[in-house]
Amino acid sequence: MLKTEELQINIGPQHPSTHGVFRMLVTVDGETLVDLKPVFGYLHRNHEQLGEVNTYLQNMPFTDRLDYFNSMVNNHAYARTIETLAGVEVPERAQYIRVIMDELSRILNHATAMGFMLGDMGAWQTALLWGMREREKILDMFEYVSGARMMCNYCRFGGVVRDIDDWFITELKKLMQGLPHYFDDFEGLLLNSEILLARARNIGVLPKELALAYSVTGPVLRGSGVAYDIRKAEPYAVYDRFKFKVPVGTVGDVYDRFLVRIAEMRESYKILEQALEQLPDATGGFINPKVKQQSLKAPAGEAYARVESPKGELGFYVVSDGSGSAYRYKVRAPSFINLSALADMCKGYTIADVVVILGSIDIVMGEVDR
């Protein structure tokens, strides 16, 4: 009998497949993983403390830098929190615009998340660029409405900073012409690929109960078979007006998470179609003109608002003491909480699987470390 010895090694923090500066302290027995300790904090930049120093409006561009793939969603979640806190009404049209931006963000996030995951599997750059192409088309449109591709800083309290115009609507319709073909191509290219099946099926299984115990949210939770989506469970903005379904997986492995993301892109497409249809009938302007953006003061109290970010439940918790800036400001970041389940997902699999499992969680270190 061959005697083996356990070995501790570091993956990261400087490693291309850790999606940023993330370190995993793994204990391996041969190729098999015995234990994994996630170590983060390398990208800590004091976001929550800054949120307590900044005024409410000043903090908006900082939320862009959390999950930098979905700054639109981050802005939405933060604006919603402050609106709840200060009792600001949001016009219907602004809500629709926010929903459109959120769903576009979801499509671009899932397209790139899958691309990155496939890159981790060894499909170096090719699959990623499939996602990047669609992402770039959407980012151009974000740039048009908000002024920046990624750091959009688009939401304001009681609406958005700029209305969407005819150009945007026409381009969005053009984009949506191509999207179903894109989904079909993506599925045709990858779904039955033997490499993907071999690397993803029954790898990194996260059972239902464990997923709930870790408060995992988003596609990771739905991949484990729990039908939980804040857009349905606690409809915010105008999500109760759309017909869409929540895709769930059955096994909870990497493959299920992958399938759930593709299905979610198709659902986002449906929401976009309905939102575009309903947008002309929406009342109100793109922003509530009564709100004093710069000198907004919220009454003493606390508020928590959450949205379904592409990565999971994104929530902001703000305690106000009646002044112009938050007394306590806390971010419930989906990447961070989903990442906590990583160790249990990885145990028993090989070290090559760790990278794929990490990719399937879809983390952004900007959000994990804040």
Add this chain to the structure above:
Amino acid sequence: MTLSHLATEDVFVVERNDADFRAGQGMTKGLGIVFRKFRKALFGKPNSDRADTEGQFNVQYPEERLAMPEAYRNMPILLYDDATGHELCTSCFQCERICPPQVIHITQAKDPATGKPVPAAAKFVLEYDTCMSCGYCAEVCPFDAIKMDHDFELSTANHPELDVDYNRLLRPVSYYETIAPTMWSDVKEQAMKKLQNNIKRRPGDIGRDHGQKIKGGAPVAAAATPAAGAAPAAAAKPRGPVAAIGKNMPEDKTAKLLAIRAANAAKRGGGAADAAPVAQAAPVVEAVADAPAAVSAAPTGPVAAIGQNMSEDKRAKLEAIRAAKRAERGE
């Protein structure tokens, strides 16, 4: 145990492919798609439409460039009026207050005679390296003086250069009009009206005494043509000194004083940092309509190279000769 709390019609289970795979089948199908796309990428139309999922999508930067949307924001710039040279900024400190990373630093201009604040900025420093391009400064500015530029090729090997001062922040209104026509036309009227009111409250040259009014990094072609095409840039805009001279000084005295100072500056080689040959259209400095006459003789660049105490006409003559020679050589 049922964990789902959503209505069943809202939920669907994704279809898994749990069959045992036979090596090659799925990948062959995928490769078929790849080849189709590859063919389109090779022979398809370049820079495809947003609706397309096939074709060429790359833009060959820097030869090819995408058009910037008007709302695009990169770094803040400050505007000045083309006609009068007056800066739109009144140092109201709104941008300094809102700036999330606190990178705007303004010093208010003071009337040298009375010491009272004037609606103009004496100093304006912006740290480009720390600016997060959020665009709040442009959003809150009540005078539309600060706007977001579209220029993004700002890389430099000299880090301190990124603390940009007033001189380098200034762009003419006409420049902003070209990059964001509709956004400017929305605010043009009120911005200009406010500026006219502020000009009335600015004594002397306060409010237009900054910079050589650079446009997009390149010197602005002046309204006044340089004399004989070879003389030192004529009608140089007075920088600095005027404000210190005092507004109650008689016109001729100011002019004389300025001439003396200019001569001194020439001796020191001051303002001659950019000693480019005149024939190559040395930095042409914008004319200011009512600048004192003597100021137009203020020597710039080339003078220092010619000789310090040379008289005005001699210098002009020498320059003309040199220019003629250069023309002969075909430069």
